[in-house]
Amino acid sequence: MTSRPFQQVDVFTATPYLGNPLAVVLDGSGLSTEQMLAFTHWTNLSEATFLLPPENPQADYRVRIFSPGRELPFAGHPTLGSCHAWLAAGGRPRGAHVVQECGIGLVRIQRDAASGRLAFAAPPLRKGGPLPEADVELIARGLGIARDDVAAHAWCDNGPNWRGVLLRSAEQVLALKPDAAVLAGLDVGVVGPRGKVGVAGPHAAGGDCAFEVRAFFPGNNGMVEDPVTGSLNAALAQWLIGAGLAPERYVAAQGTALGRAGRVHVAREGGETWIGGHAVTCIAGEVRL
Template identity: 80%
Template sequence: MNRLRPFKQVDVFTAVPYLGNPLAVVMDGEGLTTEAMQHFTNWTNLSEATFLLPPTQPGADYRVRIFCPGRELPFAGHPTLGSCHAWLQAGGRPQGAHVVQECGVGLVKLRRDGGRLAFAAPPLRRGGPLPEDDVALIARGLGVDRADILHHAWCDNGPNWRGVMLRSAEQVLALRPDAGVLAGLDIGVVGPRGKVGVVGARDASDACAFEVRAFFPGNQGLAEDPVTGSLNAALAQWLIGAGLAPAQYVASQGTALGRAGRVHVSRDETGEVWIGGASVTCVDGTVAL
């Protein structure tokens, strides 16, 4: 029998409601079956929903199960930030200096970073250049010349992203991908901005170095994610490691969808990469589950 459970809907990678990537957070997932979690996630019609549970691993402050339409994910970035925001807002207190989240990939650290939260990027499961056949296929699916893909790499950190860098942010924003060609692939596209200022920037601290877009298999063919933490984490590890990006930058994502997502990236003195962003609660109440 359903019961009322605390629930929040959080907009992530934005401090302004309805300009980021929304996330449904069921604050008490105890007793729910995997099938019930998946059914509710599909019903929300959002890119992800999460369910908070007591931790099972030593050192973890809470456990989260992350679902997207059709499947459970071992890790995802915007659900990590949004779930932590909701947990802290509901009175959660970390055991140590960092919040420690337990999820499918293991333990993920989060820290408060000014008015934002940031997570430590999990290790890449696979890196290195893509096969040339994949690059040619991606170029055809994106509708660009093969020569327009300047760099490419596996960006697999749970989600099996294939990352490509185009010549410019303008080229990234102009993409009209072919769903038939790219069917079944998770594609992350990044392009450098030629100028510091960006459309929709509210102040100098919002200046963006890159434009990012994320395409993945959806319920009705190819879908686009408004703002993607896992992809930006993997892109940062690749781009910074390859000398294609500075150790600290801001990426813009969601522009093509009318959003204004901002992803704050930094590599610390130990070499750890942190992915940060603001979150804001838009819905706060209960849900019958």
């Protein structure tokens, strides 16, 4: 074992412990996939990342992203959290953007000097369009709502295979009591070991946030709710803005039901969707791996 620089970062919040935590090993060189998976499981967090030298000459660094039990080609809060940790450790981008290399390819990340937020350019959707009606009915039953409460729905697959449903109000979203037995049983192309359900609902006009978002997916011990989810918000934004269901700039709240206060800043600029938020380091030191 060797000592490696380490940070635990809270993402999509400027206030420590109100966002989504991420473990970042800043030097993953020489570690096997099995070692990365074992450490990720040990952290008891939703994700851990390992930074490596880039293989693509256009990238500033390469990242491998893990959740307990598997590697992810892309995830939003690990992207922003890894970039924050890399910059905090002295990383310097070669160009105007930080360029991250990960399983889906290259992801550009911009820094807003005025606000201090980071934002990534959302990768294109791998799959869009409406969900099968049978899926919608099962998701509604698993969420404990009537089918008519689902105002709209779509595939939101940008690496993680999200299924997005839009409810009629933020209050409905916050009142959800998902049935883990129903949702966990959807293991035939619906909500299985890699299936995920994302739910959004509009807030009343005039507030700071336009939507309330919740994310549910199967974990090692049943259904898991994610505090704040960059990949889901990226896919929701591309769907909702493209369908005329959301403005080109808005802020989404997530984590409220878990006692968090995540804020995701969405902007559609020049044909690209940018997903941004603050990040703050909560733990810095070394880890033996």
